[in-house]
Amino acid sequence: MLSDQLHKKRTMNLMNNILVSPLLVEIKEYGEIRDCIDIQWANFLNACELSPIIVQTNTPIHFYENLCKINGLLLIGGGNLSCISKNDPCSIIRDEKEEQLIQMALLNDIPIFGICRGLQFIAHYFGMSLTSCEDHVKKFHPLNINKNKHFPSLRDKKILTNSYHEYCIKEINNDFSTVAYVKHNYVIEAIEHKEKKIAGIMWHPERNDVFSSYDIELFKNFFNKKL
Numbered sequence: 001m002l003s004d005q006l007h008k009k010r011t012m013n014l015m016n017n018i019l020v021s022p023l024l025v026e027i028k029e030y031g032e033i034r035d036c037i038d039i040q041w042a043n044f045l046n047a048c049e050l051s052p053i054i055v056q057t058n059t060p061i062h063f064y065e066n067l068c069k070i071n072g073l074l075l076i077g078g079g080n081l082s083c084i085s086k087n088d089p090c091s092i093i094r095d096e097k098e099e100q101l102i103q104m105a106l107l108n109d110i111p112i113f114g115i116c117r118g119l120q121f122i123a124h125y126f127g128m129s130l131t132s133c134e135d136h137v138k139k140f141h142p143l144n145i146n147k148n149k150h151f152p153s154l155r156d157k158k159i160l161t162n163s164y165h166e167y168c169i170k171e172i173n174n175d176f177s178t179v180a181y182v183k184h185n186y187v188i189e190a191i192e193h194k195e196k197k198i199a200g201i202m203w204h205p206e207r208n209d210v211f212s213s214y215d216i217e218l219f220k221n222f223f224n225k226k227l
Contacts, residue, residue, distance in 0.1 A: 015051040016071035016223050019064055019110075021098050021118075022054055023078030024090035033057075033090060040206040041076065047211055048219035057093060061100045065108065072111040072223040073101055075118030077164070077204055083124060084167060099125065111197040113222055116165050119191065119200030123169045126176070133168040133187050143180040143189055150192045150199045151179050153217035161189065161203035168202065197222070 022037040035057055045052050052074075055064060064070065075098055082091040098121050105112050114122045120130055143159040145151070159180070168187045172178055179199070180190035192199040199222065205215035 015049050017051050017053055017069060018045070018072035018074050018223055019055050019070055019101065020045075020052045020074045020076060021094075021101055022076065023117075024057060024094050026090050033093065036078075037076065038206060044206040044211055044215075045219070048216050048223070050219060050223055055097070055101065057097050061097075061104050065104055070108070070110055072113060073105045075101070075112070075114040075121055075200075077116030077118060079117060080167065081117065081120055081124055081130065084130065095121065106196075111223060112199075113219075114200030116202050116204060119202055120165075120167060120169070122198060122200050123172070123176075123191070126173060128169050128171065128173055128176075130167045131170055132166060133170075133185070135185070136163040136165050136168065136187060139163045141182045141189070144183050145180050146178055148177065148179045148192055150197070150222055151190065151218060152221060153214040154180065154190075157214060159214065161201075162207055163202065164204060164207070165202055 020037065020041065022035045024033055025036045026033050035054065037054060042052065053064065053067070079085070079094070080088070080091055082088065082095045085091040102112060102122070102125055112122065124130065140160050141163055143161055145154050145157070145159065148155070170186060170188060172188065172191055175195070176191045176193055178188050179192050181188050189202045190200065205211060
């Protein structure tokens with residue numbers, strides 16, 4: 001029993017801590033706005049040997065900055081940006097929080113990764129525009145992969161990803177590169193910063209019934225403290 005506990009403790013010490021920004025959900029009958037995250041994220045991040053620290057919306061950002069060694073920031077999906085849902089309080093509050101998180105991560109040289117809405121927010125933060133796209137909700141798409149530095153698990157593979165988004169980016173600025181795209185309508189599905197460790201994908205790795213090995217390898221590589 002003691003040896004099992006020691007092994008578990010050593011394993012936890014080897015895992016990298018990453019901040020995770022959850023979605024917000026308004027529960028009108030109770031007059032509440034709640035931080036929410038799919039429980040599948042815990043399973044997926046555990047498979048990636050990552051230890052999530054959920055960023056509560058009204059907790060000052062500096063609390064997490066001083067809490068412990070942080071090896072990354074993950075902006076998950078769910079909902080729209082406030083530039084699209086202009087009157088949605090959840091979108092407005094979440095955008096304000098995630099802007100502060102990105103600023104904190106940039107100041108402390110912390111890797112930033114976005115999932116779906118998270119990639120959209122990264123794009124928006126760095127001055128790129130969103131546009132509506134068709135045929136990308138509850139669909140699967142094959143991806144074309146470009147040369148890249150942060151996505152070695154996707155290279156030279158035939159990738160089929162899930163898709164749950166109504167908005168996308170079709171053009172990026174000079175600071176970023178397109179990593180993956182859907183060929184028939186050129187919807188960008190993955191991007192990375194040319195200099196900084198900032199990247200994102202439009203698919204949801206946590207929604208697969210069986211987690212993809214290339215998604216697990218991608219997260220392990222990106223948030224590896226030695227990189």
